[in-house]
Amino acid sequence: MDYFIVVITSVAGLYFHWWLYVRIKRWMDRDLALSLAGDCAAKRSYMLTRLAEAQAAGITRSNLPAWLEQAAGEYAGD
Numbered sequence: 400m401d402y403f404i405v406v407i408t409s410v411a412g413l414y415f416h417w418w419l420y421v422r423i424k425r426w427m428d429r430d431l432a433l434s435l436a437g438d439c440a441a442k443r444s445y446m447l448t449r450l451a452e453a454q455a456a457g458i459t460r461s462n463l464p465a466w467l468e469q470a471a472g473e474y475a476g477d
Contacts, residue, residue, distance in 0.1 A: 424460070431464060435471040442474055 428450060436446040449470040458466050 428454075428460075428463060432467055435467055439476070441476045442471075445474055445476065446471060 429447070432446040432450040433443055436443040446467065449467065453463060453466050453470075
């Protein structure tokens with residue numbers, strides 16, 4: 400019974416750390432997109448849409464900042 404408790408606790412701890420890591424990555428990506436948008440509400444919405452497109456296209460995290468900067472430069476709503 401002791402091993403069962405240790406295994407369950409370890410698995411729960413690993414899952415929680417993985418979940419937290421994924422959430423922090425998502426928050427960082429979202430904050431990057433919003434920081435490139437500035438105060439314009441329309442551009443913020445546009446950048447969040449482009450972020451979703453980048454994630455769907457499989458853009459790597461190392462290429463994401465440059466990709467989002469290019470997307471911000473292409474925005475023509477101002």
